[in-house]
Amino acid sequence: xxxxxxxxxxxxxxxxxxxxxxxxxxxxxxxxxxxxxxxxxxxxxxxxxxxxxxxxxxxxxxxxxxxxxxxxxxxxxxxxxxxxxxxxxxxxxxxxxxxxxxxxxxxxxxxxxx
Amino acid sequence: xxxxxxxxxxxxxxxxxxxxxxxxxxxxxxxxxxxxxxxxxxxxxxxxxxxxxxxxxxxxxxxxxxxxxxxxxxxxxxxxxxxxxxxxxxxxxxxxxxxxxxxxxxxxxxxxxxxxxxxxxxxx
Numbered sequence: 001x002x003x004x005x006x007x008x009x010x011x012x013x014x015x016x017x018x019x020x021x022x023x024x025x026x027x028x029x030x031x032x033x034x035x036x037x038x039x040x041x042x043x044x045x046x047x048x049x050x051x052x053x054x055x056x057x058x059x060x061x062x063x064x065x066x067x068x069x070x071x072x073x074x075x076x077x078x079x080x081x082x083x084x085x086x087x088x089x090x091x092x093x094x095x096x097x098x099x100x101x102x103x104x105x106x107x108x109x110x111x112x113x114x
Numbered sequence: 115x116x117x118x119x120x121x122x123x124x125x126x127x128x129x130x131x132x133x134x135x136x137x138x139x140x141x142x143x144x145x146x147x148x149x150x151x152x153x154x155x156x157x158x159x160x161x162x163x164x165x166x167x168x169x170x171x172x173x174x175x176x177x178x179x180x181x182x183x184x185x186x187x188x189x190x191x192x193x194x195x196x197x198x199x200x201x202x203x204x205x206x207x208x209x210x211x212x213x214x215x216x217x218x219x220x221x222x223x224x225x226x227x228x229x230x231x232x233x234x235x236x237x238x
């Protein structure tokens with residue numbers, strides 16, 4: 001990941017690296033977990049903070065926003081959409097979903113170039 | 115005097131963004147029931163309306179508008195965000211609709227829940 005420390009555009013190899021470690025973070029945190037209302041708050045904060053920390057230690061050319069949604073698996077509909085006004089060449093976003101038996105976790109990462 | 119003017123033009127106003135987001139959500143979702151076929155259209159409409167009005171403010175900011183519509187079914191959900199940015203110049207608004215007071219007053223059985231986050235990232 002250090003090889004991407006000086007990259008200026010989020011789209012490209014940096015995006016793939018970020019995708020890999022977000023997916024592994026979600027897998028590690030959510031597998032074999034049941035939805036608990038009290039713990040979910042702590043869990044989603046932990047996921048957000050750990051992803052943000054990894055992002056910022058590897059690349060300082062961006063401002064990052066990490067958004068995490070943890071939802072109990074139930075018979076309900078869910079729709080999510082995002083709209084961004086930025087510079088398409090340097091800025092970018094990623095959305096990753098991870099489903100287990102009891103929980104659905106969705107993480108959005110937005111990166112704005114400095 | 116000039117410095118003060120510049121400051122006002124270059125920082126975004128929390129209340130203004132709050133008002134814009136609330137109005138956009140109200141205008142699209144007032145008195146609707148959750149409908150799978152229409153929800154995609156509503157969510158795009160909210161995102162576009164908010165982004166359009168934010169751009170019209172003319173401030174030197176990049177904007178990210180993130181909207182979530184969930185059917186009200188008793189399932190639990192948590193949304194959190196973390197940011198790495200300039201805490202003085204940048205900011206966010208997260209609006210949850212409808213607010214509980216509103217729902218009780220209108221005595222409407224709300225079948226959906228909307229959470230809209232707006233992030234403003236300074237370009238200077």
